Amino acid sequence: MQQTHGQNKQNIEKQLCERLKINSDFVEKNVTVANHQYKGYYLNTLVNLPATLSEINHKVQGEPNESYADKFRFERDPSLDQLSNEILQGKLVLFDIEGLVMVISPEKLDISRSVGPPQSENPLQSAFDAFTEDIDINLGMLRKKMVSDQLVIETRSTGVRSTKKLAVVYIKGAAPDRVIESILGKLEENKEQEVTTVRDLLGVLGHPKFTITPTYISSELPGEMVQNLMNGRVVILIDQFSFAFAFPAIVTDLWSTTLDVNYPYLFQIFLRTVRAIAAFLAITLPGLYVVLNSVNPELLRIQLAITVAKSREGVPYPSLIEMLLVMLLLEMIIEATIRLPKNIGPTITMIGGILLGQAIVQAKLVSNLLLIILVASAIANFALVGYMNTTGIRIYKYVVMLISTFFGIWGLEVAMIWFVLYLASLKISTVPYLSFSVKGKATDE
Incomplete structure (x- = not known):
């Protein structure tokens, strides 16, 4: 508790009511705590007042008033802003007729979600509890x-x-x-x-x-x-x-997750190698398709170049337009899968993807080889660790593809070199992004 001057205490009470009265859940009520009368201020959407008073009176039953007062003593005079914030955070603020002010952590309403399984991640050989909002x-x-x-x-x-x-x-x-x-x-x-x-x-x-x-x-x-x-x-x-x-975050977070340490060391190395290769393929495959089709087909052996040319026979669009058309359709399917309800989303998008892919090939709008490249790139993209990492790669592969269209294989190489230089320029919380360990030494990270 804190002793305040009577006039100052009345001003704080008045200003507190003026500030919070626009909230319909703000309550001003006379309460009895340990046989003392107080004017209580709280939000009834956050505070369970009957349970709070019952718990306090039960705990202090038989204790001297002085020891009860010591539990809620402030070191300095509470300000209006302090009391307002305490109320907004779900505390119970009490004033008495002598100018005593105290703040109590009350029994709260049961509005928090209990610990449950993860909803957006699929842990293997790990605990299945997930963070809540509290x-x-x-x-x-x-x-x-x-x-x-x-x-x-x-x-x-x-x-x-x-x-x-x-x-x-x-x-x-x-x-x-x-x-x-x-x-x-x-x-x-x-x-x-x-x-x-x-x-x-x-x-x-x-x-x-x-x-x-x-x-x-x-x-x-x-x-x-x-x-x-x-x-x-x-x-x-x-x-x-x-x-x-x-x-x-550091560069190894693109292909490694901390839960990999639950696997034998050989499995851990294998999985991280696969993900690292997937990151490279996710970025380069669309651009490489455009390069080998339209800009530098001489890089292929003659037999393979003829096979690629036959796959595009009858397709009316250049490789860039063809690739952009199907990639944008894939992006829409991915977003639809995320936004639709879980019980119908995967079914609708799977059926839509199969029917759309078959129809667009039969209509000679794209080649069969393009669909293979696109599916391989999408699978490689989602083999990376974390949804945010996959989104960044999804964006940058468009940049690689556009540069490759204008400058061929040299443009593809320049785009990859620029990507590495960009990562080398990043420094997050004093740690270079291209570090292989936050602690500066090789670990199981």
Whole structure:
């Protein structure tokens, strides 16, 4: 509790009511706590008042009033902004006639989703629990899986109009000091910026606005985040967000996932090699098709060049238009699969893809070879780790294809060299993107 002057206390109460009265769930009510009368202020959509009063009165029954008061004492006078934020975060604020002010963490309404299986990831040989929207539950899941006194959890609040709670998690001694200082410094420097989306968080951390590859790792699996912590990364959780974000991302995240360590070492190497080859094929196959068809067919052996030419017999469009037409149709099918309900989405898109592919070939609008190249590129694209990585590759393959159309095989090579140079120029949270380890040494990352 905090002793305030009577006049100042009345002003704070009046201003508090004026500020929050536009909310229909804001309640001002007389309550009794430990035989003392208080004026209570809270949001009935977040606070279960009867359960809160019952729990408090049960705990303090038989205790002296002084010990009860000590539990809720503030070190400084509460300001209007502080009390307003406490109410908006689901706290119960109490005033009494003597000018005593206290804030209680109440019994909350059961509006949080319980821990369940992951919805967007398919873990193999791993736990099937997933993060929820409640940040305290998420932190508890990390604590349960990482039993160590070196695990550090720091909470931050960002925003002015809409305060959002963040948690910064890292392992002391595993995460490089420069990475921790960079992230905590950016959060402190931009603490007044609103964070309601992932893009807002990246803006607060100072990440580039336009990037081909993601600068973070997102996952709803606590087990994967624990491995990221052990690999020296810093994990950030956002309240009311069911994903965690690990910083920084490096180039190996394109083809490796932390859950690979659950496999025998030989299997791990094989899987990561396959994914690395898939990343290369996903970028180059569409451009290579255009090059070998229209710009530099002399690169093929004569028998293969004749076979490719026959496959395009009767197709009225140049290779570029042909490729763009089918690639855009594939992009629409992918987006439709994501947006449609789960019970009908895969069926509709599978039937639509088969019928459309067969009809477009029979109509001589595209060649059979193009469909083979397109399907191979799509499969290679989705063999990569993480949906965000696949999206960046999906975008850049259009750039490779356009440059290859104008400059042939040399354009394809220049596009790939530029891609490597671009990745070499990226530095996320003081760590170069082309690093093979956040900690600066070879590990199981």
